[in-house]
Amino acid sequence: MTEVIEAKGLARSFGDLVAVDGIDLSVSEGEVFGFLGPNGAGKSTAVRMLTTLLSPTGGQAFVGGHDVVKNASDVRKIIGVALQDAAIDPLMTGRELLKLQAVLHGIPRPSARKRGSELLERVGLSAAADRRVGTYSGGMRRRLDLALSLIHEPRVLFLDEPTTGLDPTSRAALWEEVRRLNSEFGTTVFLTTQYLEEADELAGRIAIIDFGKIVREGSPAELKDSIGAPTLRIDIDPQNLDNAQSVLSGFGIDRPARDGRVAIGLDGGVAKVAEVVSALEEHGVEVLHLELDAPSLDDVFAEATGRRLEGAEPSA
Amino acid sequence: MNIVNLEIRHSSQVASAICMRGMRRIKSRPVLIIPTIVMPVVLVVSFTGAFSSLTRIEGYGTSNIYNWMAPYGALQGAVFAGLGSVGSSADDLEQGFFDRLLLTPGSRFPLLVGTVGYSACRALIPTTAVFLFSLAFGMTVPGGLPAVISLYIATSLLAVVFCLIGLIILYKLKTQRSLMLMQVIAFGALFISVGQVPQSFMDGWLKVAARYNPITNVLELSRQGFLGDVAWSTTWPGLLALVIMILVSGALAWRGLKRLAP
Numbered sequence: 307m308t309e310v311i312e313a314k315g316l317a318r319s320f321g322d323l324v325a326v327d328g329i330d331l332s333v334s335e336g337e338v339f340g341f342l343g344p345n346g347a348g349k350s351t352a353v354r355m356l357t358t359l360l361s362p363t364g365g366q367a368f369v370g371g372h373d374v375v376k377n378a379s380d381v382r383k384i385i386g387v388a389l390q391d392a393a394i395d396p397l398m399t400g401r402e403l404l405k406l407q408a409v410l411h412g413i414p415r416p417s418a419r420k421r422g423s424e425l426l427e428r429v430g431l432s433a434a435a436d437r438r439v440g441t442y443s444g445g446m447r448r449r450l451d452l453a454l455s456l457i458h459e460p461r462v463l464f465l466d467e468p469t470t471g472l473d474p475t476s477r478a479a480l481w482e483e484v485r486r487l488n489s490e491f492g493t494t495v496f497l498t499t500q501y502l503e504e505a506d507e508l509a510g511r512i513a514i515i516d517f518g519k520i521v522r523e524g525s526p527a528e529l530k531d532s533i534g535a536p537t538l539r540i541d542i543d544p545q546n547l548d549n550a551q552s553v554l555s556g557f558g559i560d561r562p563a564r565d566g567r568v569a570i571g572l573d574g575g576v577a578k579v580a581e582v583v584s585a586l587e588e589h590g591v592e593v594l595h596l597e598l599d600a601p602s603l604d605d606v607f608a609e610a611t612g613r614r615l616e617g618a619e620p621s622a
Numbered sequence: 623m624n625i626v627n628l629e630i631r632h633s634s635q636v637a638s639a640i641c642m643r644g645m646r647r648i649k650s651r652p653v654l655i656i657p658t659i660v661m662p663v664v665l666v667v668s669f670t671g672a673f674s675s676l677t678r679i680e681g682y683g684t685s686n687i688y689n690w691m692a693p694y695g696a697l698q699g700a701v702f703a704g705l706g707s708v709g710s711s712a713d714d715l716e717q718g719f720f721d722r723l724l725l726t727p728g729s730r731f732p733l734l735v736g737t738v739g740y741s742a743c744r745a746l747i748p749t750t751a752v753f754l755f756s757l758a759f760g761m762t763v764p765g766g767l768p769a770v771i772s773l774y775i776a777t778s779l780l781a782v783v784f785c786l787i788g789l790i791i792l793y794k795l796k797t798q799r800s801l802m803l804m805q806v807i808a809f810g811a812l813f814i815s816v817g818q819v820p821q822s823f824m825d826g827w828l829k830v831a832a833r834y835n836p837i838t839n840v841l842e843l844s845r846q847g848f849l850g851d852v853a854w855s856t857t858w859p860g861l862l863a864l865v866i867m868i869l870v871s872g873a874l875a876w877r878g879l880k881r882l883a884p
Binding site for chain 2: 357358359361375378379380382383385387389391393394395396397398402406407409410411412438454
């Protein structure tokens with residue numbers, strides 16, 4: 307398969323702060339690639355470099371075979387970008403913005419009009435097309451932002467945290483549109499997100515970034531399989547924490563968990579749960595609540611970084 | 623059509639679209655232009671009211687205070703029109719819309735041209751407001767049509783100059799707050815000129831500063847047709863001052879934009 311995005315040792319520093327620390331990436335044509343990480347991990351900085359908005363301080367990157375520094379204009383011709391904060395002018399209407407975006411991309415007026423109407427229809431904004439964007443809801447702004455990024459039928463679509471702040475219905479609608487773009491038009495999608503579920507739902511392959519470095523990469527299934535045993539989480543009285551950990555160490559590897567809870571990768575899976583509970587009771591540890599989960603991307607993140615993703619369980 | 627022609631055509635369309643976007647914003651929210659209109663009109667009203675007899679002193683070249691003050695008021699409006707368009711760019715920068723513009727394929731030069739084009743168009747509004755207001759209150763136009771053309775050329779190009787100066791500062795500081803600094807520069811440049819009194823009435827450092835302040839040449843260009851006939855000897859120094867200011871500030875603003883978005 308053709309590689310449409312490639313980064314080799316891509317780095318960006320701001321003074322002493324290293325935002326992206328020499329990452330290597332490779333995304334194939336037609337793929338939905340998830341870039342997962344907590345706030346401040348370096349996701350947006352990486353996207354800004356790949357979309358020519360920011361110069362790298364180290365390494366190289368190519369999009370569609372074009373160097374993002376030396377052939378930035380060629381890169382911009384083939385990419386669509388929806389950045390983290392929907393970059394739209396509140397004083398303009400949706401239709402005016404689409405018209406402007408078409409001019410910026412050199413689309414002839416008749417084609418622009420037709421394409422604009424199609425996109426408004428596709429993202430469900432036809433009725434609101436002539437209203438000022440300032441009156442749109444968050445979900446409508448995101449959908450318009452997506453439509454704007456698609457006006458020139460880009461080969462590669464960069465979506466930087468596209469569903470942050472959206473309600474579940476708007477989020478689901480946007481996911482559906484991303485899936486459709488990928489399956490019907492073969493658009494390559496580079497998606498950054500801090501939501502595990504989003505990466506799991508949409509991405510065929512995921513890279514996990516933390517403190518500017520890629521710590522894991524693979525398909526969601528591969529990454530989860532790499533964790534192995536399911537995670538057993540047990541709520542206990544915090545005073546019994548050391549005692550519980552000592553008992554549980556005989557059943558599997560310790561995993562990060564929030565306060566008042568212990569977690570292990572349970573060797574033997576569900577068959578061993580009763581045995582664990584008995585062992586804890588024998589040692590005077592009362593089990594308040596327990597959960598046994600198949601490995602998740604959060605477990606992958608926790609295993610790679612020793613921390614849980616924001617919004618998921620904080621570290622122990 | 624060859625590739626160079628296509629690039630030129632695309633660039634001119636981008637510049638024009640950015641300029642039109644600015645004008646459309648004014649249409650959709652007229653309140654955006656009100657300060658740019660009101661301030662120069664207030665300047666003309668207050669100065670002509672308080673100092674209506676000033677032009678009876680020999681040396682002003684006219685006995686009609688409106689003929690003296692209207693071009694100055696119009697130039698002040700133009701300066702604020704230039705800074706106002708920088709304010710719109712500052713909004714774009716802070717709200718992320720500037721990123722969308724930066725993602726335009728091709729050179730980023732049309733982004734700069736579009737913004738200064740918008741400032742020049744925007745300057746037509748306060749110039750017209752001051753001109754009509756002053757005419758209504760007794761201003762005369764001894765220089766005829768050339769006087770009006772000189773006034774509009776001076777105000778449009780001065781708006782471009784202050785737009786470019788503002789963009790130099792904005793691209794460096796990247797914040798709406800940089801408008802404060804721009805206003806200090808704008809007021810300083812206008813006050814240290816022959817805006818309010820002729821150069822022959824000035825003394826000391828102010829006289830020297832006003833003589834070498836290029837705004838003085840621009841004022842003389844815009845004012846000449848309201849004091850008498852339009853003469854090439856007064857026109858070319860004003861045009862030259864404007865061209866030099868545009869070239870220098872344009873080069874610095876372009877460098878600033880390239881640094882901001884390589």
